[in-house]
Amino acid sequence: PTAMQEVFLETPNIHWSDIGGQQHTKQRLQRAVTRPIRNQSSMQRLNLRTNRGVLLYGPPGCSKTLLAKALATESGLNFLAVKGAELVSTYVGESERAVREVFRKARAASPSIIFFDEFDSIASVRSGGGSSSPTGGSNLNILTTLLNEMDGFEQLRNVLIVAATNRPEILDPALLRPGRLDNLVYVGPPDVQARKEILRLWLKKSDAAEDVDVDLLAEMTEGYSGAEMVSICETAGGFAMDDEEVEQGSGEGEEEGGDGGGGVKIGMDHLR
Numbered sequence: 404p405t406a407m408q409e410v411f412l413e414t415p416n417i418h419w420s421d422i423g424g425q426q427h428t429k430q431r432l433q434r435a436v437t438r439p440i441r442n443q444s445s446m447q448r449l450n451l452r453t454n455r456g457v458l459l460y461g462p463p464g465c466s467k468t469l470l471a472k473a474l475a476t477e478s479g480l481n482f483l484a485v486k487g488a489e490l491v492s493t494y495v496g497e498s499e500r501a502v503r504e505v506f507r508k509a510r511a512a513s514p515s516i517i518f519f520d521e522f523d524s525i526a527s528v529r530s531g532g533g534s535s536s537p538t539g540g541s542n543l544n545i546l547t548t549l550l551n552e553m554d555g556f557e558q559l560r561n562v563l564i565v566a567a568t569n570r571p572e573i574l575d576p577a578l579l580r581p582g583r584l585d586n587l588v589y590v591g592p593p594d595v596q597a598r599k600e601i602l603r604l605w606l607k608k609s610d611a612a613e614d615v616d617v618d619l620l621a622e623m624t625e626g627y628s629g630a631e632m633v634s635i636c637e638t639a640g641g642f643a644m645d646d647e648e649v650e651q652g653s654g655e656g657e658e659e660g661g662d663g664g665g666g667v668k669i670g671m672d673h674l675r
């Protein structure tokens with residue numbers, strides 16, 4: 404199988420409102436991308452150039468992917484998602500071909516976003532020449548191909564590059580020059596208010612009891628990532644199902660209270 408099979412054109416259906424917290428980050432992305440797209444004439448009048456690239460950096464599980472998807476939805480852009488490591492092939496020339504193919508697809512689907520997740524695996528300084536590189540330094544060629552594609556001014560006009568990494572410090576600085584990924588946006592872990600929002604968003608979509616104390620849970624989860632918050636909720640949902648099974652097992656045929664089909668709600672006991 405070639406690397407290209409890993410690239411999908413998606414129509415994400417994530418909106419800003421699906422993401423808890425990150426108010427400041429959403430605003431920055433709106434200003435950098437959504438507003439220019441919606442106000443082309445003002446952009447021309449003010450002699451502003453549209454953004455070509457955004458780098459989202461920060462700890463894992465803190466909504467970089469969600470933000471990129473919401474950016475596409477809210478700006479009316481097609482979305483191509485690529486995981487860096489999936490582009491790396493041991494076959495000579497295959498990785499470069501894969502990179503060019505991603506850009507070709509994105510141009511064909513423009514206006515569009517190419518979302519490079521785990522960007523460091525194809526764009527780090529070290530992956531370049533190092534003899535320790537399992538691919539014998541072929542990542543240097545990936546990097547060159549990336550830069551060439553990004554600098555293809557005319558062709559790239561309607562393709563925005565959004566890259567995500569947990570390790571911005573190892574990226575090749577050439578990628579961050581003006582006109583390339585020159586919008587650096589830090590995406591941090593959720594603060595207490597954001598954790599409340601993430602919990603509320605999740606609980607809204609599930610059968611949760613009235614007694615769930617979102618404020619308390621948010622206080623108790625200092626330092627948790629967005630992904631970890633969701634994982635807590637999902638684990639709690641699993642416990643609720645366990646209880647349901649026990650109840651159904653013991654109460655079979657009794658129809659106590661006549662409340663058949665109600666099921667067990669997610670409660671504080673499950674969330675702790």
Ligand code: ATP
Nearest residue numbers: 422423462463464465466467468469601629630633
């Ligand atoms: P990685 O660096 O590991 O790729 P990421 O920063 O791209 O992570 P996401 O993939 O966006 O993180 O988030 C992972 C999951 O965590 C999301 O699918 C979602 O379920 C949940 N999540 C993270 N942050 C939030 C948030 N702010 N609001 C709602 N859900 C969130």
